[in-house]
Amino acid sequence: MTDNRRLRTRWLGAQPIGGLFALPYLIFVIAIFAYPLGFAVYIAFHDYFFTAPGVEVDRPFVGFDNFATVLTDPRVLDALRNTLLFLVINVPLTAVFSLVLAVALNNGIRWAAAYRVAFYVPYLTASVSLVGVWMLLFSGNGLVNTILGPFAPDPSWLVNSALAMPMIALYVTWKEMGFYILLYLAALQNVPKELYESSETDGASIFTRFRHVTVPGVRNATTLVLILSIITGANLFTEPYLLTNGGGPDGASTTPALLIYQLGIQQQNPDTAAAIGIILVILVGLLSLAAQRATKER
Amino acid sequence: MKKIRSLALISATVLVATGCSAGASPAGTEQSAATGPIDIWLSNNEQELAWGKAMVDAWNADHPDEQVTAQPLPAGSTSEEAITAAITGGTAPCLVYNISPAAVSDWVKQGGLVDLSSLEGGDDYIEQRSGDVGSYAVDGRFYQLPWKSNPIVVMYNKTLFAQAGIDPEDPQMQTHEAFLEGARTLVDSGVQSAIWPKPTSEFYWAWGDFYPLYLAETDGTMLVEDGTSTFDSDAGRAVAEFWATMYDEKLAPTETSTDNPMVVGTTAMQIGGPWAIPTYAGAVDVGFMPVPTSDGREDPISFADSKGVSMFTACENQGTAWEFLKFSTSEDADGTLLELSGQMPMRTALMDTYPDYFDAHPESVYFAEQSEATRGVPSIPNSVEAWQTFRDEYSSAVIFGKGSVDDFLTNTAAKIDDLVAE
Numbered sequence: 001m002t003d004n005r006r007l008r009t010r011w012l013g014a015q016p017i018g019g020l021f022a023l024p025y026l027i028f029v030i031a032i033f034a035y036p037l038g039f040a041v042y043i044a045f046h047d048y049f050f051t052a053p054g055v056e057v058d059r060p061f062v063g064f065d066n067f068a069t070v071l072t073d074p075r076v077l078d079a080l081r082n083t084l085l086f087l088v089i090n091v092p093l094t095a096v097f098s099l100v101l102a103v104a105l106n107n108g109i110r111w112a113a114a115y116r117v118a119f120y121v122p123y124l125t126a127s128v129s130l131v132g133v134w135m136l137l138f139s140g141n142g143l144v145n146t147i148l149g150p151f152a153p154d155p156s157w158l159v160n161s162a163l164a165m166p167m168i169a170l171y172v173t174w175k176e177m178g179f180y181i182l183l184y185l186a187a188l189q190n191v192p193k194e195l196y197e198s199s200e201t202d203g204a205s206i207f208t209r210f211r212h213v214t215v216p217g218v219r220n221a222t223t224l225v226l227i228l229s230i231i232t233g234a235n236l237f238t239e240p241y242l243l244t245n246g247g248g249p250d251g252a253s254t255t256p257a258l259l260i261y262q263l264g265i266q267q268q269n270p271d272t273a274a275a276i277g278i279i280l281v282i283l284v285g286l287l288s289l290a291a292q293r294a295t296k297e298r
Numbered sequence: 299m300k301k302i303r304s305l306a307l308i309s310a311t312v313l314v315a316t317g318c319s320a321g322a323s324p325a326g327t328e329q330s331a332a333t334g335p336i337d338i339w340l341s342n343n344e345q346e347l348a349w350g351k352a353m354v355d356a357w358n359a360d361h362p363d364e365q366v367t368a369q370p371l372p373a374g375s376t377s378e379e380a381i382t383a384a385i386t387g388g389t390a391p392c393l394v395y396n397i398s399p400a401a402v403s404d405w406v407k408q409g410g411l412v413d414l415s416s417l418e419g420g421d422d423y424i425e426q427r428s429g430d431v432g433s434y435a436v437d438g439r440f441y442q443l444p445w446k447s448n449p450i451v452v453m454y455n456k457t458l459f460a461q462a463g464i465d466p467e468d469p470q471m472q473t474h475e476a477f478l479e480g481a482r483t484l485v486d487s488g489v490q491s492a493i494w495p496k497p498t499s500e501f502y503w504a505w506g507d508f509y510p511l512y513l514a515e516t517d518g519t520m521l522v523e524d525g526t527s528t529f530d531s532d533a534g535r536a537v538a539e540f541w542a543t544m545y546d547e548k549l550a551p552t553e554t555s556t557d558n559p560m561v562v563g564t565t566a567m568q569i570g571g572p573w574a575i576p577t578y579a580g581a582v583d584v585g586f587m588p589v590p591t592s593d594g595r596e597d598p599i600s601f602a603d604s605k606g607v608s609m610f611t612a613c614e615n616q617g618t619a620w621e622f623l624k625f626s627t628s629e630d631a632d633g634t635l636l637e638l639s640g641q642m643p644m645r646t647a648l649m650d651t652y653p654d655y656f657d658a659h660p661e662s663v664y665f666a667e668q669s670e671a672t673r674g675v676p677s678i679p680n681s682v683e684a685w686q687t688f689r690d691e692y693s694s695a696v697i698f699g700k701g702s703v704d705d706f707l708t709n710t711a712a713k714i715d716d717l718v719a720e
Contacts, residue, residue: 050385051409052390099642
């Protein structure tokens with residue numbers, strides 16, 4: 001092999017034509033993901049604001065100033081705390097309920113197809129319309145409080161600073177459940193039936209089979225469910241914005257994504273907004289790594 | 299090797315990003331005289347779209363070489379966000395009608411707005427049409443034409459007032475104390491809430507509850523004057539405590555309504571402008587009264603939810619844009635706006651200019667009179683951030699009762715002073 005060919009093979013692979021086929025997706029990734037991410041990194045390290053094309057302004061490099069600003073901003077710390085509360089409620093509920101429901105649906109219960117549709121419809125429906133339903137259910141004079149009567153919380157669910165974020169976590173758990181059930185249903189098809197049969201022959205109970213056959217059998221799907229639900233939680237915007245009046249009550253449901261929108265779009269501070277975004281990416285990366293390690297087969 | 303390739307890709311991306319962020323040359327001044335076709339954006343309001351179409355049709359009939367194309371503002375969470383994106387992307391039209399004055403200072407900073415004062419006869423036209431509108435200027439220059447004013451008043455359901463035993467023709471609720479007493483009477487009579495301002499966290503809702511009462515209490519002192527906040531005062535405290543009492547006694551709900559609460563009868567009062575009148579037509583026998591003050595003064599100053607028209611630097615034919623702006627804010631055009639939308643053009647001697655309209659629409663007289671005594675939002679640096687700060691702190695202390703009103707006023711004033719000074 002000549003030096004030129006070796007060099008070409010090193011950079012383009014043994015089959016350069018494959019790169020041609022991948023080119024459209026590569027362009028898509030660069031334009032939609034890599035470029036904005038790189039631009040965000042640039043913005044986060046500069047005193048930056050958006051201008052009309054052709055307007056020259058000074059945008060000096062400011063090092064970590066924007067990061068220092070956001071990390072000392074109580075709103076940002078509150079938003080991160082709110083997100084953590086969301087994740088603590090949403091992620092375990094998502095993983096447990098979607099696995100249990102997927103197992104039930106996989107075991108041929110009656111009307112399984114109807115249940116699958118019922119679980120999947122909220123996922124397909126626009127969040128904006130479902131939020132309207134939840135507001136009707138959980139507003140002060142909504143259906144739930146009418147049923148609860150004197151036992152209804154005061155202030156009501158969505159304007160109660162202690163309940164607002166848990167309500168959002170429950171809402172998102174319910175809305176996204178259908179997608180995660182599908183993931184688990186797909187994973188369950190790959191669990192060898194022989195394992196169930198032999199464990200049943202050995203006298204293992206249904207719970208023992210679930211614990212020792214099903215859970216290890218869908219480990220990879222669990223990792224995916226955990227990572228995806230962490231990412232969903234970190235990007236939370238629509239639900240707190242619409243369900244709890246733009247991040248209220250008293251900022252109890254403000255999320256980092258909501259702050260990014262306020263700072264970057266509404267208040268013309270894209271530099272600090274970008275810094276929050278980068279911190280969020282790092283935190284999500286770390287949490288996803290932890291989730292992957294926690295579910296890794298030992 | 300994989301790592302080196304990845305680093306190379308990231309570095310290239312960052313370099314591309316860096317290169318693309320560099321500015322180009324400023325727009326040429328010859329644009330200010332250029333003529334030709336232009337685009338304009340109107341609000342999505344049905345009545346304003348009808349008015350805009352009438353204006354464009356009339357102009358286009360006489361100006362075949364300077365055709366105007368109108369379209370509603372692109373969808374977005376708010377008009378301001380759509381306009382900000384358009385400025386950044388260089389896709390802003392020549393003129394946008396119905397802009398919020400609060401956003402103007404940020405757009406000036408972006409280099410997105412044409413200085414109307416620099417156009418021939420700019421200041422003269424604006425001041426002759428609209429009177430004393432100096433508070434709408436940024437650093438003494440007009441980057442918007444103050445277009446229309448919608449005075450904020452208290453609107454009430456006369457039927458619910460009568461059922462509660464309050465005289466619907468003269469409710470006698472001008473003072474804070476009398477207003478609270480009236481509100482308690484209404485709730486005791488079985489109305490779900492006495493008044494329902496929007497308790498949401500968006501920055502502009504302060505203009506629908508605290509600010510109108512603050513202007514009334516202070517005879518028109520803006521929240522920020524001469525670069526310093528003014529509301530950490532007895533007047534600010536009186537207004538904040540009034541609203542805190544409203545929420546604390548559950549006379550006003552802390553959550554949003556899923557429908558129009560006046561129309562469905564779940565509240566007896568709302569704070570709003572003349573745009574709401576068509577909403578209540580046939581549904582509510584509506585009465586109007588001024589916002590209350592601590593001493594119940596007659597005809598207090600209120601907030602003008604005013605809107606302006608701005609010209610954008612992306613406009614190539616600014617000569618045509620300026621002529622169309624004057625055409626669409628002329629006496630005839632303002633009369634058409636009044637007729638089609640019921641909103642008050644911001645011009646001097648409004649009632650004397652359109653006596654026929656006000657004879658035919660007595661319900662609008664109240665707003666026209668009130669529009670003589672209004673103030674807008676101050677044009678200050680970091681305006682949106684300042685208002686969001688105010689709303690966050692107000693929500694916490696006043697709507698949700700966390701922390702004292704005194705702390706809210708003092709802390710917020712300090713934060714806003716810092717923002718304005720930046």
